[in-house]
Amino acid sequence: MHPAPGRSAAVGVAVENVSLSFGAMQVLTDVNLAIEPGEFFALLGPSGCGKTTLLRLLAGFERANSGRVLIGGKDVSALPPWRRNVGMVFQSYALWPHMTVRRNVAFGLEERKIPRQQLADRVQRALDLVGLGALGERRPSQLSGGQQQRVALARTIVIEPDVLLLDEPLSNLDAKLRVQMRHELLTLQRTLSITTIFVTHDQEEANTTADRIAVVDRGVIQQVGTPIELYDRPANLFVANFLGVANVIPGSVSESGGRMMFRSREGDLVVPLPNGHRDIRSVVFRPQDIALMAADAASPPDKIRLSGVVSHREFLGGVVRYHVDAGTRAFVVEEPHRRNHVAVPPGAPVSLVLDPAHAVGVRD
Amino acid sequence: MIAEFRRHPGPAAVFFAVAAFLVVFLGVPVVNVVFVAFQDPATGAFTLVNFEDFFRTSLFRESFWNSIYVAAMTVVVASALALPLAYFTTRFHFGGAAVIQSLGVVPLIMPPFVGAVAMQLLFGRNGSINLLLDSWFGITIPFMSGLNGVIFVEAIHYFPFILLNVTASLQIIDRSMEESAQNLGSSGFRLFRRIVFPLAMPGYVAGASLVFLKVFDDLGTPLLLNVNKLLAPQAYLRISTVGVTDPMGYVISVILVAFSLLAMWAATLALRGKDYATVQRGGGGLARRRMRPSEKVGAYAVVLLVLVLVLSPHVGLALLSFGTVWSFSTTPDAYTLAHYHKIFEDTPEFVTNTVLYATLAAGIDVVLGTAIAYLVLRTRLPGRVWLDYMAMGAIVVPGLVLGIGYLRTFHGVEAPWGGQPLAAWWGILVIALAVRRLPYALRSCTAALQQLSVSLEEAAENLGAGKLRTVRRIVVPLMAGGMLAGFVTSFATAAVELSTTIMLVARESDAPLSYAIYVYMQSAAGRGPGAALGIVAVVIVALGAFFSHRVIESERRERAVLAAA
Numbered sequence: 001m002h003p004a005p006g007r008s009a010a011v012g013v014a015v016e017n018v019s020l021s022f023g024a025m026q027v028l029t030d031v032n033l034a035i036e037p038g039e040f041f042a043l044l045g046p047s048g049c050g051k052t053t054l055l056r057l058l059a060g061f062e063r064a065n066s067g068r069v070l071i072g073g074k075d076v077s078a079l080p081p082w083r084r085n086v087g088m089v090f091q092s093y094a095l096w097p098h099m100t101v102r103r104n105v106a107f108g109l110e111e112r113k114i115p116r117q118q119l120a121d122r123v124q125r126a127l128d129l130v131g132l133g134a135l136g137e138r139r140p141s142q143l144s145g146g147q148q149q150r151v152a153l154a155r156t157i158v159i160e161p162d163v164l165l166l167d168e169p170l171s172n173l174d175a176k177l178r179v180q181m182r183h184e185l186l187t188l189q190r191t192l193s194i195t196t197i198f199v200t201h202d203q204e205e206a207n208t209t210a211d212r213i214a215v216v217d218r219g220v221i222q223q224v225g226t227p228i229e230l231y232d233r234p235a236n237l238f239v240a241n242f243l244g245v246a247n248v249i250p251g252s253v254s255e256s257g258g259r260m261m262f263r264s265r266e267g268d269l270v271v272p273l274p275n276g277h278r279d280i281r282s283v284v285f286r287p288q289d290i291a292l293m294a295a296d297a298a299s300p301p302d303k304i305r306l307s308g309v310v311s312h313r314e315f316l317g318g319v320v321r322y323h324v325d326a327g328t329r330a331f332v333v334e335e336p337h338r339r340n341h342v343a344v345p346p347g348a349p350v351s352l353v354l355d356p357a358h359a360v361g362v363r364d
Numbered sequence: 365m366i367a368e369f370r371r372h373p374g375p376a377a378v379f380f381a382v383a384a385f386l387v388v389f390l391g392v393p394v395v396n397v398v399f400v401a402f403q404d405p406a407t408g409a410f411t412l413v414n415f416e417d418f419f420r421t422s423l424f425r426e427s428f429w430n431s432i433y434v435a436a437m438t439v440v441v442a443s444a445l446a447l448p449l450a451y452f453t454t455r456f457h458f459g460g461a462a463v464i465q466s467l468g469v470v471p472l473i474m475p476p477f478v479g480a481v482a483m484q485l486l487f488g489r490n491g492s493i494n495l496l497l498d499s500w501f502g503i504t505i506p507f508m509s510g511l512n513g514v515i516f517v518e519a520i521h522y523f524p525f526i527l528l529n530v531t532a533s534l535q536i537i538d539r540s541m542e543e544s545a546q547n548l549g550s551s552g553f554r555l556f557r558r559i560v561f562p563l564a565m566p567g568y569v570a571g572a573s574l575v576f577l578k579v580f581d582d583l584g585t586p587l588l589l590n591v592n593k594l595l596a597p598q599a600y601l602r603i604s605t606v607g608v609t610d611p612m613g614y615v616i617s618v619i620l621v622a623f624s625l626l627a628m629w630a631a632t633l634a635l636r637g638k639d640y641a642t643v644q645r646g647g648g649g650l651a652r653r654r655m656r657p658s659e660k661v662g663a664y665a666v667v668l669l670v671l672v673l674v675l676s677p678h679v680g681l682a683l684l685s686f687g688t689v690w691s692f693s694t695t696p697d698a699y700t701l702a703h704y705h706k707i708f709e710d711t712p713e714f715v716t717n718t719v720l721y722a723t724l725a726a727g728i729d730v731v732l733g734t735a736i737a738y739l740v741l742r743t744r745l746p747g748r749v750w751l752d753y754m755a756m757g758a759i760v761v762p763g764l765v766l767g768i769g770y771l772r773t774f775h776g777v778e779a780p781w782g783g784q785p786l787a788a789w790w791g792i793l794v795i796a797l798a799v800r801r802l803p804y805a806l807r808s809c810t811a812a813l814q815q816l817s818v819s820l821e822e823a824a825e826n827l828g829a830g831k832l833r834t835v836r837r838i839v840v841p842l843m844a845g846g847m848l849a850g851f852v853t854s855f856a857t858a859a860v861e862l863s864t865t866i867m868l869v870a871r872e873s874d875a876p877l878s879y880a881i882y883v884y885m886q887s888a889a890g891r892g893p894g895a896a897l898g899i900v901a902v903v904i905v906a907l908g909a910f911f912s913h914r915v916i917e918s919e920r921r922e923r924a925v926l927a928a929a
Contacts, residue, residue: 059822059826060825060826061822061825080825080830081822081825081826082825082826082827082828082829082830083828084826085828086826087826087827088822088823088826090819090822090823091819092817092819094817094819094820094822094823095823096820096823096824096838096842097842098841098842107824107827107829107837108827108828111827111828111829111833112828155823155827156826156827159827159828
C-alpha cells in the first residue's frame with residue numbers, strides 16, 4: 001500500500017497535566033505524556049486503572065477537569081470528537097449492523113464530503129489493505145470476529161487520521177488469532193507510519209508490539225519506557241509486580257562508608273545499590289536471576305545465600321517454577337528445563353543464591 | 365447545572381420543547397382537575413366539601429363500592445381464566461401453547477366496549493346461550509345481568525394481561541426449584557400453591573394490578589351495557605348533563621387517579637425486595653412434564669372453553685355486523701352486507717378520521733418517545749429523568765380524567781384560526797390520544813435505545829459525524845424496530861380509545877370509529893352498522909399489528925448476530 005496522496009507526516013501527541021474525575025471518583029491524576037510522531041505507544045494497566053478513559057479523552061469523548069491535550073502541537077481540548085481527526089477502533093468494533101461493510105468503511109469519508117469516485121477508490125484500497133477487498137457487500141453480522149476487527153480497522157484508517165487509537169483491539173479474538181492480528185497490526189502501523197496509541201491489560205501484547213509503554217494504575221502514570229526498560233528497571237513495586245513475577249524484599253537504604261546500602265527489614269540481608277537513593281523501599285529479584293543449588297553446595301563468593309525448602313513446583317514447559325520457603329520469606333525461582341533434567345522434588349532442602357548485581361531497588 | 369444546558373444547545377432546546385408539551389398537555393389539565401375538586405364552586409377557596417357531598421350522596425357511595433367490587437371480581441375471574449393456561453403452557457408438553465400465547469394481542473386489538481353489545485346478544489338473559497340452555501335444560505345463567513355483565517366482559521378481554529405476565533414469570537423460575545420440592549414429596553396442586561405460584565407472584569401482581577386499573581377506569585363497557593352505577597359513568601354523566609362546572613365529575617376523577625396510584629403503589633410494595641428471577645445461567649431450563657391422558661383431556665377442555673369465551677365477542681360482533689335482525693334467537697334471522705354498505709357509503713369519515721388521528725397521535729408519540737429516550741440515556745442534562753417520569757405518569761391518568769381536564773383547561777381558550785374553543789378542535793383530541801399512549805411508545809423507544817451500544821454512536825462521531833448526523837444516520841435507523849413497535853402499539857390503542865374521545869368529540873363529522881360505535885350501539889337499529897364499524901376497527905388494528913410484527917421480526921433476525929458484540 002502506498003500512503004494516500006497528500007498524506008501529511010506523522011504527528012506527536014502531548015498530554016499535559018490532565019486530571020479527570022467522574023463525580024467524587026478521581027479517574028486520572030496529573031497525567032503527562034509525550035508520544036513521538038509515528039510511535040506505537042501502549043497504555044498498559046489493570047482494568048479500571050483509567051487507561052481507557054485516557055484514550056477516550058484523546059478521542060474527545062471525555063472532558064478533562066484540568067490540563068490539555070495537544071495533537072501535532074495544536075490544543076484540541078475544546079474540540080468535539082467529530083472535529084479531531086483522531087481515528088479510534090473500539091473494543092466492541094462498533095460496526096453498524098444496518099450498513100454493509102463498504103458503507104461502514106465509507107461513512108467517515110461521506111462525512112468529509114469526499115467526491116464519489118475518490119471515495120469509492122479509497123474505500124476499496126482500505127478494504128484491500130486489510131484483506132477484505134471481496135467482502136464489501138457483506139453485512140457485519142456475516143463476518144467472523146477477526147474479519148469484523150479488520151473492518152473496524154479499515155473504517156478508521158480510511159479517513160487517514162492524525163492519530164490511531166486502539167481500545168483493547170485484540171481482546172475479543174481467540175488466542176491464536178490474537179497473535180496473528182498483533183503482527184498484522186504492527187505491520188500496518190509501520191506501513192502507514194501513523195502515530196498509534198494502544199490500550200491493553202495484557203503485558204505480552206504490549207511488550208510484543210509497542211515501542212514504548214506507559215504503565216497506568218489508579219489513574220496515575222507509574223512509568224514510561226521501552227518494554228525491556230520497564231522489565232529490567234521497574235521504578236516502583238506496582239510496575240515490578242505487573243510486568244512479570246517479582247521476588248520482593250522490603251527494607252530501606254542508608255549510606256555507609258560513602259556507599260548506598262540496602263538493608264532488609266529483618267536486617268539479615270545487605271545489598272549494595274550503587275545508584276540507590278533513600279526513596280527505595282524494596283529490592284526486587286526476577287525468578288530467573290535466582291539460582292537454585294543443592295543445600296550443601298559451596299557458596300560462591302560475593303553472593304547471598306539463603307537456605308529453604310521447596311514447597312511446590314510447576315512445570316511450564318520451557319521452565320520449571322519452584323516455590324521455595326526460606327524462613328519467613330517465600331521465593332519464586334525459575335530454572336530452564338532440559339530433557340532428562342531431574343527437577344528438585346517438593347520438600348527437598350535447597351540453597352538460593354542471589355547475585356546482588358541483579359537486585360533492582362524500587363520505590364513503593 | 366445551567367452550564368450543561370448552555371454547553372449542549374441542541375439537546376437543551378429539545379428538552380425544553382418536550383417539557384413544555386408535557387406541562388401544557390398533561391400537567392396543567394390534571395392539576396386543573398385536582399384543583400377544581402378541592403375548590404369551593406362559589407368562592408374558589410380550598411375545601412373538602414365536594415368530597416363530603418360525594419360520600420353523602422347514596423348514588424355515589426353505591427357507585428364507589430360497585431366500582432371496587434367490579435374491578436376486584438374481574439381480577440378474580442381473569443385469574444381463574446389465566447392461571448391454568450399459564451401453568452399448562454409453561455410446565456407441560458402441551459400442543460396448545462402457541463395458540464394460548466397469541467391470546468395476548470386480544471385486548472390490544474379489541475377493547476371490551478366494542479364487543480359488549482355482542483356479548484349481551486350471546487350471553488344475555490335472552491341471548492343465544494341462555495335460549496339454548498333454557499330449551500335443553502330449563503335453566504338460565506345470569507352472565508350479563510347488572511354488574512355481572514361488566515365483570516364478565518372485562519375479564520374475558522383483560523385476562524391476557526395476567527396470562528402474559530405470569531407466563532413470563534414462570535419461564536424464569538429455575539427447574540431445580542420445583543424439582544427439589546418434588547424430591548421432598550410435593551406434587552400436583554400443592555406444588556403449584558406452595559412453590560410455583562409464590563415464585564410467579566411478581567408477574568401475577570403486575571398483571572392483576574393492571575387489570576384492576578383498566579377495569580376501575582373503564583367507561584365504555586358499563587355505558588354500553590347500560591350499567592351506570594359505577595364511578596366512571598357517573599363522572600361522564602355529570603359532566604355531559606350538568607356541565608363542566610359541576611364539581612362531582614372532578615371529585616370522581618381525583619378518586620380514579622388516587623386508586624390508580626394506590627394500585628401501582630401496592631404493586632411495587634408487594635414486589636419490593638423480592639428478586640425472584642431465579643434462573644441460573646447454564647441451568648436446566650424449564651421442567652416440562654408429560655400429562656397423563658386424563659389430565660390431557662382436562663387441560664384441552666379448559667383451553668377450549670377459554671378459547672371459545674375469548675373469541676365470543678369477535679364472533680358475536682361478526683354475526684351482528686352481518687345479521688339482519690338478531691333478537692330472541694340464537695343466531696341472526698338472515699345475513700346481509702347492508703351494514704357495511706351503510707358505513708362506507710354514509711359515514712366514511714369515521715374510518716378516515718380514525719386512521720388520521722391514530723396515525724398522528726402515534727407519530728407524535730414516537731417523536732416524543734425517541735426524544736425523551738435520547739435525552740435520558742444519552743445526555744447529562746439535569747432534570748432529564750423527570751421528563752421520563754412525567755411522560756410515564758400519563759399511565760395513572762385515566763382517559764376520562766384527561767378528557768375532563770382538557771375540557772376544563774382548553775374550553776376557555778379560543779383557537780387562533782377560528783371562533784371555536786380549542787377544546788372543540790379535533791387536533792386537541794389527537795394530542796390527548798398522543799399523551800394517553802405516550803408511555804407505550806416511550807417504553808419501546810427506551811428499550812430500543814438501551815440495546816444500542818453507545819460505541820456505535822461514538823464510532824460515528826469519531827469518524828466526523830456531529831450529534832445530529834449521528835442521530836440521523838446511526839441512532840434512528842438502528843432504533844427503527846423499536847420505534848415501529850411503539851408506533852403500532854400507540855396506533856392500535858389510540859384507534860379504539862373511547863373514554864377521552866367521548867369527552868372531546870365536539871361534532872359527529874370529527875368523530876373517530878370508537879365514538880361512532882358508541883353512538884350506533886345506543887339504538888337497536890344502529891347495532892348492525894355499529895358492529896360493522898367494530899369489525900373494521902379490529903381489522904385496521906390487527907393488520908397494523910401483523911405487518912409491524914413481520915417487519916420487526918425480519919429486522920431482528922438480520923441484526924441478532926451483531927447485537928451481542
